[in-house]
Amino acid sequence: MKQLPLSYIARNLWVRRVTTALTALGLALVVYVFATVLMMSEGIKTTLVATGNPGNLLALRKGAGAEINSGVSREQAAILASLPGIATAADGRLLLSGEPVVLNSLPKRGSGSPSNVTVRGTSAIGLQLRQQVRLVEGRMFRPGSSELVVGKATARGFEGAGLGGTLRFAQRDWTVVGVFDAGNSGFDSEIWGDSEQMLQAFRRLSPSTVVLRLQDPAAAEAFVERAAADPRLTLDLKPERQFYEEQSRGLAIFINVLGLALSAIFSVGAIVGAMITMYAAVASRTGEIATLRALGFRRHAVLWAFLLESLLLALVGGLLGLLAASFMQGVNLSTTNFQTFSEVAFRFVLTPAIAVQTLLFALVMGLVGGFLPAWSAARLNIVDGLRAA
C-alpha cells in the first residue's frame, strides 16, 4: 500500500508553527554546540599540523616532549650537520637551523593580562625551512640586530607587537620590523628574532631544537636510525609534522571529550522536546490517524509518516544549528596549549565531514525522539480512534 505524501507531513509541521519552531530551536541549540566543538578541535588540529613542513625533521633532547623543555648542545648540532643526506640551499649552506625557543610572558591587547608567547631565534635558513611563512608587512629582521618579526596572530593579540612597536624583554628593547603570515599555522602565534642575539639575550649556551631538511624526504627513516645509532646524540628525531600533531593532541582531545559529553547530555533535553511535540501531534490527530487507517493505509505507513515528521523537524533544527555554527568560521580564538604552555591562535574550521556528522546527529535525535510516539500512533485501534474523534 502507498505511503502518505510528504506534503501531508510537512503541512502538519506548518500547522503547529509555534510548537514546531520551539522544538526546532531546542534541537538547533544542541546541534550548534555539537558543531562548534567539532569545528574547534578541527581548527586546532589543522593549525598545528600545518605548522610542520613535510620533509623537515626536528631534533629535541631525549624525553623533552616540547621545544621549551629541550636543549641541543652545539656539539650535537654539529654532529647532526655532519650526517649525510641533509639538503643544501642555493648558496651551498646546509638547510639546518639551530633555534633557541623560549616563552615570554607579554600583556595581551585589551585585557592587559599576560600570556605566554613563544619567542624563536632563527635565521635566513630557518625561514627557508618554513615554506608557508611570508612577510606581509615591513621587512625581515637584520641578522645581528635587536629586531623582530612577529606572526600575524601575535601582532593582533599582544600589546606593542604591531609593526613598529617595541617590546622589552631580556634587558633589551626589541623593535618589530615585520609581520609575517604563516598560513594559519602555529607560527602565526610566535615572535621571531636573530638566533645568536636571542641566545645572548636569554643567556643560553645552546639552541633548544634543530630543524633540518633532507635531500630525499623518503630517506627520513634511515636518517633517524643513523642518528639514533650515534651514542653522542641523545636526541629524539621526528618528522616535524608528526611532532606538531602530537603537540595538538592533548588540547584537541580535551575539547572533543568535553564537547561531546556536553552534546550528549544536552541532546537529552532536545530529544525530550521532540518527544513531547510528537506525542502531542499524535494525541491531537487520533481521529485523523484512525480515518487514514480506515481508508486502508497500513500501520507501517502511519509509523513512517510520524517518523518522517519527526525527522523533518530534526532536519530543520539541524540546518538552523549548522547555519549558526557556520558563522563561527569568522571567529579567531586563542588559548594556551597545556602541552607547550604557550598561546596558540586558531579558527573554527567547518569541513564537509563535520557538516554531515552534525546533520546525522540531528537526525538521530529526531529518530530517538519520534520513534515512541510514531509507534503508539501505528498501534492505534481504528474503532477506538474513530470514536475518540
Added chain:
Amino acid sequence: MFLLKLLLRNAFRHPLRTGLTLLGLVVAISAFGLLRTINEAWYAGVQASSATRLISRNAISLTFALPLSYAERLRGVDGVAGVSWANWFGGVYQSERNFFPQFAIEPASYLKLYSEYRLSDEEKAAFIRDRQGAIVGRKLANQYGWKIGDTIPIRGTIFPGTWTFTLRGIWDGAEASTDESQLLFHWQLLNESVKKRFPKRGDQVGVFVLGIDEPQQAAAVSQQVDALFKNSLAETLTETESAFQLSFVAMSEAILVAIEAVSYIIVLIILAVMANTMTMTARERLAEYATLKALGFGPGFVSRLLFGESLVIALIGGAAGIALTFPIAAAFAKAAGSFLSVFLVSDTTVLLQAGAALGVGLIAAAWPAWQMGRIDIVNGLRHVA
C-alpha cells in the same frame, strides 16, 4: 491551598508530557550546575591563595629561573617576614595520564608559609630530616593508595631520570579549598643533581614565596622587591599569590568562556522545551479557560493559573536537578582525580540553578498566559481542542 491542589492536578493531567518535561528540566539544571562547578574549579587555586603571600618570579616568564642568592636580599626587604622558594618539577608518575603537580621546595620555610597544610609534628620532622623524603596532600594519597613509608618513583621531563621519593607525611587541608593534590620534596636534592650534571645551572630557583606581615603592604613590598632587582640579569615580577594564580586561569580564558556560554545554552534549550509544553497545554485548555471566564473569573486568574502551573513544574524539576547535582559532581570529581584539585558545588551555583529554574518557569508561561488572558469567551467556548 486549594489553588495549589488545582495547579498540581492540572500539571499532571498529561503525566507523560509532564514527566518528559521534568526529565528535561532535571538534566538541564544539573548539567548547568555541573558546568558552573567545573568553571569554578579552575579558580580553586585563586580562592585558596593567601593574602599574606607574594610570589616573585623571573620577569621574562615562568620558564626562566632566579638565582638562589636573591633569597638573602629578599629577607632584607621591609615587611617581608619569611622567604621560601620552589621549583616546578613537571614529572610523570607511571604514565602521562596521572597528572599532578610536584614542587621542589625548601621544607622548613615553605611549610611555615603554607600553614594551611596540616601535618603532624612527627611527620613534619621526618620530612625535614630525610632528603629523599616527600609529602603529599590527602586527596593525592587516597587516589594512588599511598601510605607513609612508600617509595614513589617519578620520571622527570625537565630534569631527566627517574627520581625516587620516600613518603614521609600526608597533609590535610585546613579548609575545603586547600590544595591536597600536590607532591612536595626537597629542593636541595634537585639542586645537587642539577649541579652535578650542569654546573652552570645550579642554585637556580623557580619562584620565591614571600610571607608578609600585613596584606595591605602587598603592593608596596612587591614594588620594593622589583625595584631591588631592576636592570639585573634576572629581573623579578612580584605579585600576590592570587594574582599569580589568576594569570594561570587567564591563559585558558577562551575555554572557560566557552564552557560558561554553553552552560547558558542548556538553559535556553530547556526554556524552549518548557515553553512548548506550556503553549500546547494552553491551546488544549482553551475551552476550559473560556468557561472559567464565563463563570466570572477575571483574565488575571487564568494567567495566574498558567504561571502557577509552569512554576510548579519548573520548581519540582529544578529541585530534583539541584539535588542530583551533588552526587553527579562527586562522581565527576572522582573520575577527574587530581586534574582538579578542588571540586565543590558552591552556594552561588545552587542559587543560580534555582534562579534558572524560576526564570524558565516564568518565561515559558509568559506567552500562553498573555494569550489566554485575552481570549474571547465565545470563540473559546466554540473551540474544540
